[in-house]
Amino acid sequence: MEQEDLTFHETMEAHEIINLKTVSLLKSKLMMGICFDNDLKRLMEKDVQQSIAALNELKEFYEGARTNTTMRGDSK
Numbered sequence: 001m002e003q004e005d006l007t008f009h010e011t012m013e014a015h016e017i018i019n020l021k022t023v024s025l026l027k028s029k030l031m032m033g034i035c036f037d038n039d040l041k042r043l044m045e046k047d048v049q050q051s052i053a054a055l056n057e058l059k060e061f062y063e064g065a066r067t068n069t070t071m072r073g074d075s076k
Contacts, residue, residue: 011065018058025051 006014028044028051035041 006061006065011062014058014062014065018055018062021051021055021058025055 025048028047032041032044032048035044
């Protein structure tokens with residue numbers, strides 16, 4: 001099945017999700033540096049790996065995003 005382009009509101013929502021996952025990823029990576037509990041470090045490392053996988057998956061959807069307001073077929 002061919003992936004269709006995202007609508008404007010879907011583009012905005014995908015952008016917001018990507019921003020949220022990126023901030024979460026950065027926070028986990030920063031906290032790992034100051035954490036002394038090995039169990040918590042492993043949990044944060046798992047979160048980092050899952051966040052990277054989720055961002056890679058979201059990137060595929062975001063490539064179909066509309067970034068301008070011209071309609072297809074308009075040559076203006």
